[in-house]
Structure formats: structure tokens, C-alpha cells
Amino acid sequence: MFDSAYIRASSVNRALDVIGDRWLIMILQQAWFGVRRFDDFQTRLELARSTLTNRLKHLVEHEVLVREAYSDRPRRYEYRLGPRGRALYPAALMSLAWQQRWAPPTDQAPVLLRHLDCGALTTPRMHCADCGGEVDPRDVDYALGPGAREVSARSPRRRRSTVEGQPATRTLVSHELLELLGDRWTPQVAATAFFGLRRFEDMREALELAPNILADRLRRLVELGIFRTEVYQTRPQRLHYRLTDKGRAFYPILLALMDWGDRWYAPATGAPVILSHRPCGATLRPQLVCSVCGGLLDSHNVAPVAATPSVVRSQQR
Ligand SMILES: [Zn+2]
Numbered sequence: 001m002f003d004s005a006y007i008r009a010s011s012v013n014r015a016l017d018v019i020g021d022r023w024l025i026m027i028l029q030q031a032w033f034g035v036r037r038f039d040d041f042q043t044r045l046e047l048a049r050s051t052l053t054n055r056l057k058h059l060v061e062h063e064v065l066v067r068e069a070y071s072d073r074p075r076r077y078e079y080r081l082g083p084r085g086r087a088l089y090p091a092a093l094m095s096l097a098w099q100q101r102w103a104p105p106t107d108q109a110p111v112l113l114r115h116l117d118c119g120a121l122t123t124p125r126m127h128c129a130d131c132g133g134e135v136d137p138r139d140v141d142y143a144l145g146p147g148a149r150e151v152s153a154r155s156p157r158r159r160r161s162t163v164e165g166q167p168a169t170r171t172l173v174s175h176e177l178l179e180l181l182g183d184r185w186t187p188q189v190a191a192t193a194f195f196g197l198r199r200f201e202d203m204r205e206a207l208e209l210a211p212n213i214l215a216d217r218l219r220r221l222v223e224l225g226i227f228r229t230e231v232y233q234t235r236p237q238r239l240h241y242r243l244t245d246k247g248r249a250f251y252p253i254l255l256a257l258m259d260w261g262d263r264w265y266a267p268a269t270g271a272p273v274i275l276s277h278r279p280c281g282a283t284l285r286p287q288l289v290c291s292v293c294g295g296l297l298d299s300h301n302v303a304p305v306a307a308t309p310s311v312v313r314s315q316q317r
Pocket residue numbers: 128129130131132133277279280281282
């Protein structure tokens with residue numbers, strides 16, 4: 001029987017409390033590309049100083065960024081990715097891979113990834129560390145873990161993530177991805193489908209969400225092609241929400257975020273939700289591998305490459 005406690009307990013919540021906001025995601029994306037100083041973030045993202053100040057503070061408080069003085073007079077600080085920030089790398093890579101495959105093309109040259117160990121342009125894939133099989137959401141089972149008890153109470157409500165104007169165009173993260181990840185509820189509604197929920201009422205109950213908010217997010221998820229609807233009853237008409245291929249491809253991102261939330265923000269007693277990989281029976285430990293050589297990908301052996309026509313041509317040869 002399905003237990004909606006899985007959904008409330010899962011560390012996807014915890015991860016989204018830390019990074020589930022468009023500006024936070026864009027700041028992190030800049031940090032990946034080596035931006036460290038306040039003015040540089042501001043110039044590149046074109047956002048209000050107060051917004052940038054409070055987002056940087058939030059990331060420092062959650063130890064995703066580390067603030068270090070680089071000048072004494074005047075006192076100035078720079079912001080570097082700390083261990084927690086660097087550990088978001090798998091989520092960032094899977095996001096980029098999803099975006100390349102599924103998000104509508106923009107006028108910016110997309111970012112491709114080169115695996116330095118084999119030299120090829122790579123598409124990161126998420127595999128099970130035990131059996132090496134590619135992770136398919138339909139092959140994953142869930143059980144409550146030791147930390148589940150401590151999160152049965154509702155987690156404190158974070159400020160609602162609002163759309164404060166449209167993000168500047170100078171971002172490598174697609175608007176679709178920002179919409180899917182940069183909001184407190186959208187990714188959680190998508191996540192319910194991975195836990196096997198299909199009906200409005202079941203989702204509403206599992207998330208303890210106001211019907212109008214859930215209806216709004218479901219409508220957007222259908223518009224974005226993450227869900228498709230299926231009539232399972234007429235008079236009155238009732239719909240099932242089913243994942244599309246594009247929606248299913250979103251799973252590795254959520255899995256990477258859950259893994260990250262478990263690792264850094266779970267209760268001391270342990271992960272609240274334990275995932276197991278049905279084909280091998282092992283506890284699922286996701287790892288990223290290169291689509292070309294099968295070698296492991298990490299932050300040291302992957303380099304971003306702008307997809308200029310010559311890069312694309314050289315790849316096609
Ligand atoms: Zn496995």
C-alpha cells in the first residue's frame with residue numbers, strides 16, 4: 001500500500017528548501033562558471049542588489065557557498081562553492097542533460113559537456129552504483145528509513161518562491177528548467193508521480209496542498225509536457241496524471257536532489273526514505289557515467305564547452 005509519508009519525508013523537500021528558487025539556481029549556475037564576487041553576480045544576472053544580498057546570505061547560511069574576505073580595506077568578500085555546493089554537481093549535470101534533450105532551443109549557444117577522461121562530448125547518464133544498470137524510475141522501490149519519524153511533523157513553511165520579474169536572458173539555465181525547479185511546489189507535484197500517484201485527490205492529500213495551488217501546478221506541468229492526462233472516469237469526469245517521456249527524464253534530477261538532501265540535510269538518525277533498485281535489490285546509490293565511454297563523471301573530469309558550429313561539426317565527423 002502506498003504511504004503518503006514517503007512524499008512528505010523525502011529529502012527532495014529538504015533540497016528544495018535550500019535551492020528551490022529561480023534566483024538561487026541562477027546564482028549557483030554562475031558559481032559553477034567561476035563567478036565569485038558580488039558585483040560580477042550582479043552584472044551577469046541583472047538582479048536587484050537586495051535580492052542578490054539575501055540570496056547569497058541564504059546560500060551561506062545553508063553552507064552551499066562559503067564567504068571569504070579577499071580584501072581588507074575596504075573589507076570585501078567573495079563567495080565560493082563549499083563542499084555542499086560542489087556536491088550539487090550531479091544534479092547540475094543531470095539538469096543540463098535534461099535541458100539539452102527536452103527544453104526548447106534558445107538563441108544562446110547551448111552548453112555541451114566534454115568528458116576529459118575520454119575526450120568525447122558526453123551526455124551524463126544516471127546508473128546504479130551496484131549493478132551498473134541505468135536508473136529507470138519504474139525500477140525503484142521506496143521504504144521509510146530511520147529518519148522518517150523525525151519529519152512526520154510538517155517542515156517549516158519556507159517563503160513562497162515568487163516570480164520576481166523574469167530572469168535575465170543571460171543565463172544558461174532554460175526558462176523551463178527554472179520553472180520546474182525554481183518553485184517550491186512544482187517539482188514536488190512532479191515527484192508524486194514517481195511515487196506512483198496519479199489522481200488529484202491522492203496528490204493533494206500526500207502534499208497537504210491547497211486544491212487551487214495543486215490545480216495550478218498540474219496545469220503547468222501538463223503545458224510543459226511533463227504530465228499527460230488520461231480520463232479514467234466519465235460523469236463526473238476524472239483524470240489521471242501520467243508522466244510523459246519528458247517527465248520521466250526529469251527523474252534523475254529529483255533523485256540527485258534527494259541524494260544531496262539526504263547527505264547534507266537529513267536527520268541525524270539517517271535517510272527518511274530508502275530507495276532500492278529492483279533489478280539488483282541493492283539500496284540505490286546513483287552515480288553519473290559518460291554516455292560514450294561509461295566512465296564515472298565528476299566535477300574534475302567534466303568541462304563545459306560552448307556549442308559553436310565548429311564544435312558541433314567536429315563531433316559529427
Ligand atoms: Zn542496481
